[in-house]
Amino acid sequence: MTAGGRRLAGVGVGRGAVVGPVALVRAPAEVPDDAPAVRDGAPAAADDVEQVVVDAFAAVAADLRARADRASGPLAEVLGATVLIASDPSLLAGARAELGAGAPPVAAVRAAVGRFIDMFTSMGGLMAERVTDLVSVRDRVVARVAGAPLPGVPDLTVPSVVVARDLAPADTAALDLGKVLAIVTELGGPTGHTAIIAGQLGLPCLVQVAGATALEDGTSVVVDARAGELRVDPSDDDVAEVADRARREAAFADDTAPGATSDGHPVDLLANIGTAADAERAAAADDARTVAGSGLFRTEVLFLDATTAPSVAQQTREYTAALAAFGDRKVVVRTLDAGADKPLAFATLPDEENPALGVRGYRIDRVHPQLLADQLEALAAAAAATGTRPWVMAPMVATPAEARALATAARAAGLEQVGVMVEVPAAALRAREILAEVDFVSIGTNDLAQYTMATDRLRGELADLLDPWQPAVLDLVAATARAGTEAGKPVGVCGESAGDPVMALVLVGLGVTSLSMSLGSVPAVRFTLRRHTRSRCVEIAEAALAASSAVDARAAAVTLLDAEAAALLA
Amino acid sequence: MHQRTVTVGSASGLHARPAALLAAAAAGLAPATVLIARPGSEGVDASSVLMLMTLGVGHGETVELSSDDEGALDTVAELVAADLDAR
Secondary structure, three states: OOOOOOEEEOEEEOOOEEEEEEEEOEOOOOOOOOOOOEEOOEEOOHHHHHHHHHHHHHHHHHHHHHHHHHOOHHHHHHHHHHHHHHOOHHHHHHHHHHHHOOOOHHHHHHHHHHHHHHHHHHHOHHHHHOHHHHHHHHHHHHHHHHOOOOOEOOOOOOOEEEEEOOOOHHHHHHOOHHHEEEEEEOOOOOOOHHHHHHHHHOOOEEEOOOOHHHOOOOOEEEEEOOOOEEEEOOOHHHHHHHHHHHHHHHHHHHOOOOOEOOOOOEOEEEEEEOOHHHHHHHHHOOOOOOOOEEEEEEOHHHHOOOOOOOOHHHHHHHHHHHHHHHOOOEEEEEOOOOEOOEOOOOOOOOOOOOHHHOOOHHHHHHOOHHHHHHHHHHHHHHHHHHOOOOEEEEOOOOOHHHHHHHHHHHHHOOOOEEEEEEOOHHHHHOHHHHHOOOOEEEEOHHHHHHHHOOOOOOOHHHOOOOOOOOHHHHHHHHHHHHHHHHHOOOEEEOOHHHHOHHHHHHHHHHOOOEEEEOHHHHHHHHHHHHOOOHHHHHHHHHHHHHOOOHHHHHHHHHHOOOHHHHHHHO | OEEEEEEOOOOOOOOHHHHHHHHHHHHOOOOOOOEEEOOOOOOEEOOOHHHHHHHOOOOOOEEEEEEOOHHHHHHHHHHHHOOHHHO
C-alpha cells in the first residue's frame, strides 16, 4: 500500500477517470545560437554543415507531411500549410545566405525564418496568425540541426496521459489517439478546442491544471474528470477505485435502445458535432453511444481557419457529407455563431468593446447578410442532394421579430424545420411569442447562464455563478419548456448541461423533448433516464426549482435519484 | 524570358489557401521557376508560399509573371486567374 501523492486541481471535462503514465508534450529544447550542427550524433564536419541544414528542413517537411496524411478535414489542411512552409525555397535560400556570410547553422536557420516572423508579425491580422506555424517549423528545424529532442507531441509507445501547456490543433492531429488515455492541459477552458475534441473522442480531460507540465515523463497519475483532479503517484486504493468505476460505467454499455424514461416517455438523445468527420463518428456508433441524430451541428468549425467566407460550393460539400452520415436521422444545423469567444477573421467587428453583447450569432446578419443567405442556400442544396430534411436554427436570437425574419429567409430557401436558440434571457421570457414564429427552439445553457448571471464564460474564478443549476437559469429553462409544451413544439437543450445525467432528469421533468451532448456523455444519460419515470423527473425538477442556490438545487435532485443510479453517479 | 500580366481571380487574393495551392503547383514545375511580381517591382519565386503571402496581392489586382519556360508560365498564369477559393 502506497500513501498516494499530490493532487492538482483543474476543470474536468466529461466524467471518466483513468490511470496511466504521463507523456509530456515537450516545449522546444534550449539550443544556443552557436550550437554545432550534428550528423549521426557527432558534430558535423565544416564542409557538411550546409547539407545538415538542407537535410533538417527536408526531414521536418517529410515528418509534417506524414502527419498531414494521417489527419483528415481541416486539421489535414492546417498541417498541409505547415508542410509548405517547411519546404519553402526562400527559407532554405535565406539560411544558405546566412551560412555563406559566416553565421553558425542554428543562428542561420533562426535568422532565415525570423525574417518572415518579423514581417508577418508587423503585417498583423491574418498574417500574424501564421507566425505560430513559422515558429513551429523553426523550432523543429533547429532541433534537427543540433540533434536536440524534437518539440511537440511524443510518439506514444504505451497508452498514456498526454500533458501539455496547451494543445494546438496541429498537436491534436499528430496524436496517436489509440494510445491516448486522457488529455491534461495547463491552459484552455472547459469549452475550448481541446475540451471539445476530448469530449467528441470520449476521453477524460482536465484543463486549467496549474503545474501539470512540471511532472516527469512516465509519472503515474490518475485523471479524474468528474472530480476535476489529477492525482500524482496514486495509491493502490486510488487505482482500485478507478478500475471499479470503469466496471460500473461498463454497465451503461449494455443499453443501446432509444432514449426514454422507465415508463416509455421518449427523449431524443443526440450528439453535438462540428464537422462531417464528427458526424460520421457519431452516426457510426453502434454501442451505448448510439444517437438519434445531431441536435447541434456547429457550422462555425468549418469557418475557423478561413480568411474569407467559404463558398456555397464548399459549404454544400461539408453539409452534404454530414447529412449523408446521419441518413434519415434528425440533424439540427446551427447557422454561423461567430463573435465573442469565437472570432472569425471575416465576420467579426474589430472594435467591439464588449463582444459578448455585440454583433454575434444571428446579429451578424445585420452587417454581413450574405453569410446567412449562403449558409441557407448551401444547406438547402445539401438537403436536396441527400434527400434529407435537416432542421436549421440561428444562435443569439433575442426577439420574435428576429425569429420571424429568420424563418422567412430559411423557408424561402426551401428549408422546412426552422428554429432558434434560446440563449438570451429575453428569448426565454418571450418563448411563447417566439415559438409562434418558428417550429422549435433549442436552449443553449452555457450562454443562457452567462447572460442570465451576467458572468463571462471565460472567467474561471466566477464558475460558481455560471452554474446551470443556478435557480434563475432553471427558471428560464422552465419557462421556455412550458411555452413549448403549450405550443406542442419541440424544445431541445444543446448546452453542456444536457450531458449531466442528473440535470438531464430535471430537463425532462421540465418538458424538454431532446438532449444534445458530446457523444461520450450519451451512455450515462441514457442509463439514468431509463431508471426514472416521467413523473419522477417532474418531481426532481420541482425539487430543483424550489431550492435557493445552485448547490442546493443539485443536492435536492440527487436525493430523489433511484438508488442504483445514485450509486453510479455519486 | 516570357512574360504575362494576369488579374488575380481568387476571392481572398493570394493568401492562405490560394497561396498554398499556387505555391504547391509552382513547386511541382521544378526545375522551371516562375517569378511573380507587382507591376514594376522585383519578382519573387512563385513556389514560395511565404513570399506569395508577403506580396499581399488582393482579388482583382494584376501581377506580372515571368519565366524561361513558357509551359510553366501558362500553368501558373491559369492558376493565378482562377478562383482557387472555390476549389
